[in-house]
Amino acid sequence: xxxxxQHPSRVICKSGTSVKIECRxxxxxxxxxxxxxxxxxxxxxxxxxxxxxSKATYEQGVEKDKFLINHASLTLSTLTVTSAHPEDxxxxxxxxxxxxxxxxxxxxxxxxxx
Amino acid sequence: AQKITQTQPGMFVQEKEAVTLDCTYDxxxxxxxxxxxxxxxxxxxxxxxxxxxxDQQNATEGRYSLNFQKARKSANLVISASQLGDSAMYFxxxxxxxxxxxxxxTRLQVQP
Numbered sequence: 001x002x003x004x005x006q007h008p009s010r011v012i013c014k015s016g017t018s019v020k021i022e023c024r025x026x027x028x029x030x031x032x033x034x035x036x037x038x039x040x041x042x043x044x045x046x047x048x049x050x051x052x053x054s055k056a057t058y059e060q061g062v063e064k065d066k067f068l069i070n071h072a073s074l075t076l077s078t079l080t081v082t083s084a085h086p087e088d089x090x091x092x093x094x095x096x097x098x099x100x101x102x103x104x105x106x107x108x109x110x111x112x113x114x
Numbered sequence: 115a116q117k118i119t120q121t122q123p124g125m126f127v128q129e130k131e132a133v134t135l136d137c138t139y140d141x142x143x144x145x146x147x148x149x150x151x152x153x154x155x156x157x158x159x160x161x162x163x164x165x166x167x168x169d170q171q172n173a174t175e176g177r178y179s180l181n182f183q184k185a186r187k188s189a190n191l192v193i194s195a196s197q198l199g200d201s202a203m204y205f206x207x208x209x210x211x212x213x214x215x216x217x218x219x220t221r222l223q224v225q226p
Binding site (some may be wrong): 032034038042043044045047049081091093097102103104105106107110 | 119148149151156157158161202205207212213214215216217218219
């Protein structure tokens with residue numbers, strides 16, 4: 001099946017710094033990718049929809065200036081957490097749709113802000 | 115608005131037995147897709163099975179089958195012959211536009 005690769009898998013950063021997370025579709029083109037956040041012992045919540053060549057669509061309550069999304073090519077979307085704070089510590093995971101019946105996920109990134 | 119409900123926060127099953135994980139959904143769309151994912155402690159989301167709203171037959175994938183009851187708006191996952199490696203979180207999800215809406219999940223623990 002199609003593969004989505006996410007990097008890094010874990011990152012620890014200092015409060016106030018920015019962190020970039022990459023999501024790549026390895027063997028198919030993804031015009032649309034999705035970014036989710038998962039707090040401990042909770043479900044996945046959609047943050048934003050990343051559209052190749054255009055602005056991302058953010059879910060209600062998600063700060064677009066804090067969570068910058070860039071989808072510069074058909075195989076790469078990036079999420080940058082700007083001026084990270086401890087409350088941004090979470091599990092971030094991307095997905096790309098490979099077809100009608102498919103939704104492939106990256107391995108996820110565990111972000112810890114200290 | 116679409117909503118997915120998983121009422122079982124945790125389930126236990128003996129190894130080699132079958133287990134059913136419940137999922138109900140609510141949507142006004144006539145066309146939709148339902149997914150089940152397994153999330154082990156590593157965090158990755160492993161696709162298990164898909165059911166389309168117009169599919170006439172229940173989906174099956176190896177030891178996984180989906181008991182789809184459209185009138186009741188339920189899409190329960192049945193795992194047959196449970197294995198120790200099946201211990202994980204299981205999420206039911208519905209496709210909304212092109213993104214997925216997830217239920218709260220069920221933690222399954224398989225006991226030897």
